[in-house]
Amino acid sequence: MTRMTMATAVSFGARVAEAHRAGVLVVQPRMGFADPARMRAGLLATRDADAETVGTLTVDSYTRLGDLAAARRALENGEPLNGYPIATHGPATTRAVLADLVDQGFPVQVRHGSPAPGAIIDAMLEAGLTATEGGPVSYCLPYGRTPLAEAVEHWRRAADRLAALQDQGAEPHLETFGGCMLGQLCPPGLLVALSVLEGMFFAQRGLRSVSLSYAQQTCPAQDLEAVAALRRLAAEELPGIDWHVVVYTYMGLYPRTPRGASAVLAEAARLAVRGGAARLIVKTEAEGSRIPTIAENVAALEAAARAARRATPGAEPEDTGLYEEARRLVDAVRELADDVGTALVRAFRRHILDVPYCLHPDNPRRSAAAIGADGRLHWTAVGGMPIKPDPAARVEPLTASSLLHALSYMRRVYDGIDVS
């Protein structure tokens, strides 16, 4: 059989699974630079960090939104971009960025956030990259106003294109961003359900290697229960699929002190190891105020790896009903249609799913959540979702100041300035 160029690319999923079996947490940055030389330097530094790493090529926001003209203008005028414009640089440039990396066994994942990823998928495949992330809900609702039904159609095509590579000897990998919706103030039951539903969507399109995300929230015990629920649901719903769980270091307002920032990162690494996740997306100390440098990314990768080495796997999570809540949501969505994509569109239309504080026109906007006195996320309103609001949670209408208070919760706690 003739092996296509794709076959030379290392399998992202297999590489992570191998490290997981060896008991080592894979750590990954969220790095993206417009300049090819700097992008390459970032990938080399990631590879050479003192940690088990995979590389990241984060795409800029113009490319993410399909405004390739704006990305080109910015490149021509030498203006800064917030990521690597993969569809503008062209395959030769991107292959040069990746030379001796992907083809030498160092996996690189393309991260973008696009509800209509066609051009990005084209560009990454042309450059020999086969691992990316996204999803019809998670890359649509939090990021703009593309109608959900259109995003589902775009992501069907994207998943189909990736799955087709499997016939050419490659093992493409797709990660769902469903466990990260809006980054904060979304109760874990819904995050877990969306992560699994998008994983099922990918599997239904024929993909054999996927990962399921979960973003660290405000309470370590609740997060541990969520990661366990995610793994249990994935095992039940994704038979025969190579899957792993990826934890995201807290995505909301980050501590300002170096001590606070490294404590949040260490907590995320601990969560990943104790919860049985295979991969961790790190965050740097600079993240809160600007796009971090290569050196800051490497420092975060190495700090996360050190924290992971100190943690012990196999923690027994408590059971507060988080699995059952996620299970109810998954079941209610699956009842709506055999096709998971169609079911997801109907679920939002019928208020079966409702992401709190998401301003997208297709989100029902009837649910709400809050951080309780116990530090956990609680539903304060569930809209039409088939779950119950937490009776213990105080239901108070959100104000500008209570929103800021909730959004800055982790910063206050980890910077040690919580006076409540």
Place this chain on the structure above:
Amino acid sequence: MADATRRIPPLRTVVTGVASDAHTWNLLYLQLLLQELGHQVTNLGACVPEDLLAEHCLAERPDLVVVGTVNGHGVRDGLRLIAALRARRELARLPVVIGGRLTTDGRTTPAQVRRLLDAGFAAVFDGDAEITEFCLFVSALAMRHAAVP
């Protein structure tokens, strides 16, 4: 005494992100803040194309447009946005303000602020600390509206 207790009529405001910015927490915060100051808010959300914003303003004729952005493309996208609004004669005098984190390095230069003001923004609020200035601006605008017979 009657004057002192007279309510300032609410402003009809539009909160919006810029075309390339997907962040929404900042927009939700601005919505709640304006509502608590007593004003009406239509929140257009993230990634609003300039034309959609212009069409909305032509249809609804708001008293104030508040542009919030934190992804670092704010200066460039803001200039595009204000040009699209000012291109419509009916919107030539509509007050439009912009704030948040406007550049990728987190520092907006005086020259960049000047460009935004020259292009037609009524005010530029750079960084968290300027929220008070923003509230003062909104209150002053509401008072001016109330003073117009």
